[in-house]
Amino acid sequence: MAEPTIYELSSAGRVGVRFPEPDVPPAPLPEAFLRQDLPLPELSELDVVRHFTHLSSLNYSIDGGFYPLGSCTMKYNPKVNEEAARLPGFAFTHPLQPSETIQGNLALMYVLQEWLKEISGFAGVSLQPAAGAHGEFVGVLIIRAYHRSRGDVKRTKMLIPDSAHGTNPATSAMSGFEVVNVPTGANGNVDLESLRQVCDDTVAGLMLTNPNTLGLFDQNVLEVVEIVHQAGGLVYGDGANLNALLGVVRPGDLGFDVMHFNLHKTFSTPHGGGGPGSGPVGVARHLVDFLPGPISVIAEEGTEEEAPLYELGMPPQSIGRVKAFYGQFGMLVRAFTYISMHGPDGLRSIAEHAVLNANYLLARLRHTYKVPFDRVCMHEFVMEGHSAAAPEVHALDIAKRLIDYDFHPPTNYFPLIVHEALMIEPTETENKQTLDAFAEALVKIAAEARSDPELLKSAPHHTPVGRLDEVKAAKDLVLCCWIPDQP
Numbered sequence: 249m250a251e252p253t254i255y256e257l258s259s260a261g262r263v264g265v266r267f268p269e270p271d272v273p274p275a276p277l278p279e280a281f282l283r284q285d286l287p288l289p290e291l292s293e294l295d296v297v298r299h300f301t302h303l304s305s306l307n308y309s310i311d312g313g314f315y316p317l318g319s320c321t322m323k324y325n326p327k328v329n330e331e332a333a334r335l336p337g338f339a340f341t342h343p344l345q346p347s348e349t350i351q352g353n354l355a356l357m358y359v360l361q362e363w364l365k366e367i368s369g370f371a372g373v374s375l376q377p378a379a380g381a382h383g384e385f386v387g388v389l390i391i392r393a394y395h396r397s398r399g400d401v402k403r404t405k406m407l408i409p410d411s412a413h414g415t416n417p418a419t420s421a422m423s424g425f426e427v428v429n430v431p432t433g434a435n436g437n438v439d440l441e442s443l444r445q446v447c448d449d450t451v452a453g454l455m456l457t458n459p460n461t462l463g464l465f466d467q468n469v470l471e472v473v474e475i476v477h478q479a480g481g482l483v484y485g486d487g488a489n490l491n492a493l494l495g496v497v498r499p500g501d502l503g504f505d506v507m508h509f510n511l512h513k514t515f516s517t518p519h520g521g522g523g524p525g526s527g528p529v530g531v532a533r534h535l536v537d538f539l540p541g542p543i544s545v546i547a548e549e550g551t552e553e554e555a556p557l558y559e560l561g562m563p564p565q566s567i568g569r570v571k572a573f574y575g576q577f578g579m580l581v582r583a584f585t586y587i588s589m590h591g592p593d594g595l596r597s598i599a600e601h602a603v604l605n606a607n608y609l610l611a612r613l614r615h616t617y618k619v620p621f622d623r624v625c626m627h628e629f630v631m632e633g634h635s636a637a638a639p640e641v642h643a644l645d646i647a648k649r650l651i652d653y654d655f656h657p658p659t660n661y662f663p664l665i666v667h668e669a670l671m672i673e674p675t676e677t678e679n680k681q682t683l684d685a686f687a688e689a690l691v692k693i694a695a696e697a698r699s700d701p702e703l704l705k706s707a708p709h710h711t712p713v714g715r716l717d718e719v720k721a722a723k724d725l726v727l728c729c730w731i732p733d734q735p
């Protein structure tokens with residue numbers, strides 16, 4: 249059923265706005281600009297409020313329901329983050345204010361940099377990048393700058409495991425590297441023999457996601473890092489899955505040279521339709537000088553009575569500025585709030601519960617759906633949305649049918665190395681009742697796939713719009729089903 253448009257709700261003579269008495273003398277309007285036949289909608293204020301409030305609830309949201317979108321970490325965004333970000337001292341700072349008037353903001357950035365260093369085991373952090381993909385771009389530029397600074401210009405290849413997120417090869421290609429694929433072995437880890445074969449003195453680095461997009465911790469990670477380092481390459485860590493490691497493993501300790509954080513995933517700043525991302529980058533000691541800036545630094549050490557004096561500094565061999573001003577400052581406030589609310593033990597318990605929730609769901613579903621790399625998972629797992637018992641039903645149909653059960657579909661058809669992939673990430677913020685209800689819905693859907701495949705192929709049935717073109721729907725928006733006839 250199509251939603252009525254504001255034009256269809258219009259009723260002649262209804263008024264929603266009252267203009268104040270003009271406080272300037274009336275002036276005649278140019279005749280040519282006046283039209284009597286402009287079909288403006290006529291509605292009361294209440295009509296308008298109800299219409300838009302209703303429309304706002306048509307989008308699925310994390311505040312509205314379970315959102316197990318694998319690799320995206322759609323955890324609950326605590327409202328205290330929003331309160332902190334709205335504090336006038338943060339919200340109303342002008343980006344061109346002199347640094348002595350924004351000491352609080354610089355202190356927050358400095359402390360957040362320090363916390364991210366401690367959490368990840370890196371020696372330096374820049375908060376500039378605006379998203380994970382942007383952080384990857386920055387990281388790869390840092391790798392390039394490092395090799396160039398040593399006169400090592402023959403390194404033209406970036407190694408990317410075949411389970412990688414699409415942004416990894418895209419970033420490498422955009423930065424001028426040749427992308428070389430590294431296959432995954434039978435157990436879901438990087439295949440070491442294949443890695444050894446492609447490692448030589450033309451390799452600039454490897455981009456590794458750990459846990460990888462199968463939701464598996466690469467058990468050979470130390471060896472992988474060692475092989476790349478032996479060849480003179482650097483290891484980039486795609487930190488999108490850091491939620492599984494918080495307080496347990498530090499990527500810097502594993503030997504990674506550079507990594508991005510997705511504050512909007514791990515540290516609960518809103519994402520998707522909810523706001524901009526933030527993708528700070530952490531680096532090991534030998535790369536600190538290449539970080540993009542400005543970053544917050546201490547200009548004068550504090551004393552017992554006085555806070556330190558902060559200023560914005562540019563690392564000496566910086567790849568430059570990659571974002572206007574200081575990055576997504578509002579997101580930095582939210583992440584700072586989230587980390588300070590949890591503390592070290594709280595952060596560790598986030599990872600433990602994210603991993604526990606994923607393993608609980610996996611245990612409930614592995615007898616109903618095929619799980620190609622079936623071992624203890626980290627914060628997410630990947631199963632197949634296709635079975636011989638229901639040959640015409642595909643992962644997409646299962647995803648669409650879940651909408652009828654009021655669940656957001658999982659990520660589907662990614663990672664590419666799993667046939668008909670359904671990638672499920674419950675996150676730590678969901679309770680057992682929700683996980684049970686989701687597992688039961690998927691078990692029911694598997695039975696429906698055998699008894700009534702058409703029910704799945706025509707899903708969803710209860711949404712304002714049904715099946716959309718998967719590719720065109722996001723590019724060719726249809727926002728209005730009725731446009732008034734032009735005179």
Ligand SMILES: *Cc1c(COP(=O)(O)O)cnc(C)c1O
Binds near residue numbers: 381461527
């Ligand atoms: C989300 C994600 C990215 C990209 O991060 P954005 O913030 O969306 O740009 C990269 N790699 C992996 C594994 C991801 O899940």
